[in-house]
Amino acid sequence: MEPMTRRGFISGTAAGLAAAGVAIAMPSQMAGASTAARATTSNGPATAGPGASGPLDGPLIAHVRDVSSGEISLFAGEREIVIRDRHLASRLAGATRGR
Amino acid sequence: MSSHREAPEVSMDPTADSADLYAFVSPDDPGTVTVIANYVPLQAPAGGPNFYEFSPDVLYAIHVSNDGSARSNVTYEFRFESVLSDPTTFLYNSGPIASLSSKTWNRRQFYSVTRVADGKATELAKNLPCPPCNIGPLSTPDYPRLAQDAVHRISGATVFAGQRADAFYVDLGSIFDLGDLRPIEELHATFAIPGLKLKSAKGVDSTLHVNVHSIAIRVPIGELTNGGYGGGDVLDPRSTIGIWTTASRRAATVRHAGAARVTQSGPFVQESRLGNPLFNEVLVPLARKDFWNSQYPAGDAQFSRGVTHPELASLLPVLYPGAFPNLAAFNASGAPRADLAAILLTGIPAGVVSAGFQNNTGTIMADMLRLNVSIPAAAKPNALGVVGGDVAGYPNGRRLVDDVVSIELRAIAGVTLPLVDKAFTPDKAIADVGDGLTGAGTQLLGVFPYIGTPHSGYATPA
Numbered sequence: 001m002e003p004m005t006r007r008g009f010i011s012g013t014a015a016g017l018a019a020a021g022v023a024i025a026m027p028s029q030m031a032g033a034s035t036a037a038r039a040t041t042s043n044g045p046a047t048a049g050p051g052a053s054g055p056l057d058g059p060l061i062a063h064v065r066d067v068s069s070g071e072i073s074l075f076a077g078e079r080e081i082v083i084r085d086r087h088l089a090s091r092l093a094g095a096t097r098g099r
Numbered sequence: 100m101s102s103h104r105e106a107p108e109v110s111m112d113p114t115a116d117s118a119d120l121y122a123f124v125s126p127d128d129p130g131t132v133t134v135i136a137n138y139v140p141l142q143a144p145a146g147g148p149n150f151y152e153f154s155p156d157v158l159y160a161i162h163v164s165n166d167g168s169a170r171s172n173v174t175y176e177f178r179f180e181s182v183l184s185d186p187t188t189f190l191y192n193s194g195p196i197a198s199l200s201s202k203t204w205n206r207r208q209f210y211s212v213t214r215v216a217d218g219k220a221t222e223l224a225k226n227l228p229c230p231p232c233n234i235g236p237l238s239t240p241d242y243p244r245l246a247q248d249a250v251h252r253i254s255g256a257t258v259f260a261g262q263r264a265d266a267f268y269v270d271l272g273s274i275f276d277l278g279d280l281r282p283i284e285e286l287h288a289t290f291a292i293p294g295l296k297l298k299s300a301k302g303v304d305s306t307l308h309v310n311v312h313s314i315a316i317r318v319p320i321g322e323l324t325n326g327g328y329g330g331g332d333v334l335d336p337r338s339t340i341g342i343w344t345t346a347s348r349r350a351a352t353v354r355h356a357g358a359a360r361v362t363q364s365g366p367f368v369q370e371s372r373l374g375n376p377l378f379n380e381v382l383v384p385l386a387r388k389d390f391w392n393s394q395y396p397a398g399d400a401q402f403s404r405g406v407t408h409p410e411l412a413s414l415l416p417v418l419y420p421g422a423f424p425n426l427a428a429f430n431a432s433g434a435p436r437a438d439l440a441a442i443l444l445t446g447i448p449a450g451v452v453s454a455g456f457q458n459n460t461g462t463i464m465a466d467m468l469r470l471n472v473s474i475p476a477a478a479k480p481n482a483l484g485v486v487g488g489d490v491a492g493y494p495n496g497r498r499l500v501d502d503v504v505s506i507e508l509r510a511i512a513g514v515t516l517p518l519v520d521k522a523f524t525p526d527k528a529i530a531d532v533g534d535g536l537t538g539a540g541t542q543l544l545g546v547f548p549y550i551g552t553p554h555s556g557y558a559t560p561a
Contacts, residue, residue, distance in 0.1 A: 058364060059362045059363070059364045060364065061351040061353060061362065061364045061365065063351065073365075075349075075350055075351035075364040075365030075366075076364055076365070077364070077365075078349075078365065078366050078367065079365065079366055080350055080365050080366050
């Protein structure tokens with residue numbers, strides 16, 4: 001019997017979840033939106049440039065911090081990317097109301 | 100209690116709760132420093148069938164600052180993985196665990212070690228096995244050998260990660276009963292509770308029979324110091340390093356019903372940290388303790404008032420009326436406790452304790468465990484460390500034997516004030532301040548990882 005690990009268990013489901021996430025936060029829809037990326041270093045939060053383009057590896061989780069300003073945090077890999085996209089935030093909020 | 104359950108949020112997350120941090124020049128290998136970071140505090144040894152382990156979701160780290168910046172110059176990161184060999188059984192083990200590769204051991208952990216320095220991360224080792232928990236004579240018949248097999252010599256370091264007996268000794272039961280110190284409790288105000296009379300008594304070691312999970316690493320001194328300095332001159336600024344440990348979790352977690360339970364992503368966010376014992380526990384207000392855990396030593400100036408005007412120093416003359424008149428008078432003056440600031444936030448400059456001692460890291464106020472690596476291990480350690488005339492002990496690093504409760508209680512009560520205020524005379528009661536414990540009964544090892552064999556679940560009352 002193959003040993004089972006928690007991390008493998010999680011990553012095994014990540015691709016499907018990531019695909020669902022991309023449908024919400026498509027790169028094309030982020031074009032024009034202001035972005036900033038934050039990574040955590042051993043000495044505290046640091047600001048870094050936007051990540052390299054390429055296929056998403058692992059889950060993407062979005063947190064709409066403020067619908068009115070369009071501030072959305074995207075958590076991918078070991079980075080947090082903050083975007084401001086009022087249209088996208090509004091669409092996501094609308095989706096929670098069935099619109 | 101050094102940092103066990105010291106803040107409201109992290110007390111609900113034991114696998115990320117740093118309990119104690121030790122750092123000392125290895126007594127049997129003087130060219131090296133050993134650092135031990137304990138997590139998962141207050142384990143009842145019989146706590147099965149799901150015995151204790153590190154969290155696979157937590158990034159554990161040991162940080163070293165060596166340039167006076169109170170920022171990490173060298174970091175060792177530890178990541179754990181749990182492996183279930185047979186998902187069809189409820190058993191932790193289905194027979195005696197004779198070795199770290201025993202087929203009868205169902206739930207195992209492995210870990211990786213990564214060194215981060217100069218912006219570069221280097222994985223030193225991976226898939227290192229942890230030992231099992233100490234269950235009993237049937238499951239873990241030769242526990243010391245299992246643990247010794249889990250000591251790994253890797254590139255540039257020796258490491259161990261797994262269950263150990265908690266080396267910290269403290270009378271939690273009395274201290275958290277409104278500051279009752281059993282050796283002097285006949286002096287306690289007792290809040291005029293009718294019929295209550297307290298008599299001086301010996302301390303009760305609340306952690307004598309509990310286990311923790313330790314991450315221990317031993318590295319050559321030059322791996323930690325500025326420019327690879329190998330030590331030798333106590334007064335050389337490169338001799339002093341500042342150390343702390345952190346535990347962090349991913350920023351975003353989504354829990355799901357059904358089989359795929361958890362999705363995690365984003366940067367690691369710090370949930371717990373520990374430098375000096377009891378810092379967050381005693382000197383930071385309850386409302387700020389979890390915030391303190393999220394912060395970094397370089398920003399500790401924001402917590403300095405808790406050190407320079409400690410609440411406990413104000414409470415002692417109230418809880419023990421008449422026992423601390425000199426301390427009460429000093430408190431009334433409103434003067435800052437420069438002695439505590441030096442001990443806990445900047446390190447002690449040369450010439451304060453003696454001409455030949457320093458563990459100062461400059462002017463940046465930061466809670467770090469400061470170790471002067473040029474001071475050799477003491478042949479006969481004094482558990483009171485520097486206060487007891489033994490500069491190889493706390494607050495110069497911290498050894499497993501050090502009585503940090505008595506040292507810090509006495510320091511707060513004023514025993515170290517004359518170092519910076521020659522006019523101050525410590526109160527007579529200071530000689531008995533402490534929790535009345537000496538560490539007797541704490542089992543330690545003479546070799547790495549030094550911290551003792553964990554208590555067996557079979558043999559230890561829960």
